[in-house]
Amino acid sequence: MAEPAHSDEPLLQTPLHAQHVALGARMVPFAGYDMPVQYPTGILTEHNWTREHAGLFDVSHMGQAFLVAEDKSHETAARAIEALIPADVLNLKPNQQRYSQLLAEDGGILDDLMVTRVGAPGHEGWLYLVVNASMKEQDYAHIEARLPQGVALRRKDDLGLMALQGPSAEAVLAKLSPEAAGLAFMMSADVQIDGIWCHVSRSGYTGEDGFEISCQGKDAPALWNKLLSDPEVKAIGLGARDSLRLEAGLCLYGHDIDPNTSPIEAGLIWSIQKRRREEGGFPGAERVQREIKDGAARVRVGIKPEGRAPAREGTVITTPDGREVGIVTSGGFGPTVNGPVAMGYVAKDVSAVGTDLHLIVRGKPLPAKVAAMPFAPHRYKR
């Protein structure tokens, strides 16, 4: 058996590092942080627990920042970020959150991110951004270099972030903050939990109902322990986070989306609201508008291998007669599906659900079909 590679780079720690170690987590390097890939019960159990109860994830490695308009105008802040992303930020209601992508001039995806119009009193003209851990330095530099006068980026490296996901998440949170538990999907609120200031949004990365909770890093261990003290809640590592998001059909940056993919190829048109599709005014708008009109030459699809063998990232996809038509960008075993699942990019002519494909795994063609995503139904609280 092959040994995993080790890096000698000094690793950063989240405010919850000691909690992971105390829980017996297996720690691995991820995006420059020493992160829990799994706890002693293992990925399958953690995955299933999240689908059936509630999982608690430390995602403090992600980048949290504010975009602040000096003139306290939402429009000023919204226009500044809309110059970089294709989402409609201008029409966000206070406390509303949206998923979007930082785009390059050619329409390639530089990162994906969450944007929230801050609703707390005294914060007019503030946007709250959450970006990927591995991309935050690049993202912040990219954003700062393109901000107009009067709009500033404020990194919040002192914040912690955790996600509470699963069908029991609402009931668990209701005991601590009825206001947070009553949020609608993609809405947020500032609340107190046990005297700790928290910014809670109804969102996540598992396909389940749930919440993402930001707080001061120094308060994160107390909040983590409070949430974990509920018997419905167990700590969940990055391994299950990946299998959960894969079954939910959600993109992982650097794998399913990157500078070589456009939001339309990636099937993210739903994240580009009508006004922006029509008006453009974001990097790569010309390509995005063209691909909306004519279709992209290749598209991201779900792929269901027919046997039991998982097809991993990088697996070549062919037609049954051997024509190479694409590549797997995420693939593995889906515990809820109880079988292998994958996603990848294929040529448009073989992208219809049900199309027969072959996956070349260890030199052998394995039959597979284009499948509808998500593989496990979304259970968001709409």
Added chain:
Amino acid sequence: MTTRYTKDHEYIRIEGDAGIVGISDYAQSQLGDVVFVELPSVGKSLSKGDEAAVVESVKAASEVYAPVSGEVVEVNSDLEASPGTVNEDPAGRGWFMKIRLTNQSELDGLMTEEQYQEFVKSIS
């Protein structure tokens, strides 16, 4: 009954002129939940160090190398339906394949149980 180990964490338990091959308890614990095992076909001829099988956890695929040279005379096809057996009972029901050795002296280069346990301690 003699069991020998490789530094890639395969074991071989000698039974006459053949050996039962699997992965160690340490290996299964490092892999985590095994969800798929690909076994060689019976009759396949392997040289020591060849890729003999593939074991996949939720996260990743790993190769299982032949600890000795020989012919595959039997495989544990129960693993196709119940790959988790590798986690539950790696030394018993979670075996991978039976190899008829072509060169008994290759066993001399492998670790004894005691040496392997020392080796595991040194890397963990």
